[in-house]
Amino acid sequence: MDTVFDMLSTSLTTHQSVWRSGVFFSTLLVLAVLEALKPRRPITGRGQRWINHLSLGAANIILLRLVLPGGLMAIAINVEGGGLLGWLGLSPLLSFVLALLVLDLVIYAQHVMLHKIPFLWRLHAPHHGDRTLDVSSGLRFHPAEALLSGAVKACAVVVLGAPLVAVIAFEILLSAASLFTHANWHLGKADRVLRLAIVTPDMHRIHHSRLDAETRHNFGFFISVWDRLFGTWQEAPTHGQQNMQLGLDDMPEHGLRATLIYPWAKDRK
Ligand SMILES: [Zn+2]
């Protein structure tokens, strides 16, 4: 086990760019093919949405690189061995697992706060404006939310003293999970099994419901246990997966401009 972990650590830290872009683009491609072959819900108007979402995804990557050169990895290199995990003095493997769990919990908590605090909701609402969900929706985050999320993750890495390999693995996991949970792919019975451990597309779609009560459920990003543990779990949408409506009443269009100005728009409800 330790040998496998050592090999994985070496590979991730030595070739982190290859791992990150390789997993991201292959996940995007595979899911795009799978949802075209076996869509969960009928889908139209892919073209402009994909251009908007890919533009947002690229802009957010560039923005984070400018604000934080070297990204979370640069921070992790400086704090590794310190923080809570350094104080606990656990084995590298245990520190790795614990860091992944805690970082996922932090993202869950951040997501809850994005919905509960009105100012933060303005930044997160553009993600919910999409009236059709597919794999590209996993890139639809307002740059202000991307910056906030980067700052929260940076704080968590410092407090934890998260190992570099855990931070790289978490960034890879987070981007792949974001694509996976928004996919319009019908997993069939596999969804029931997978959701025992991880967030699935059918689970996350409920969170994107037009019904306010349903958006207050299924906040998890990767591990599904947090929603069960903290009472925010919802098994199925009220009107069923096929009939449920997605999006926000006050964001009628998918345009990039509407998405970008939403947090500051005066006619917002
Ligand atoms: Zn949300």
Ligand SMILES: [Zn+2]
């Ligand atoms: Zn989402």
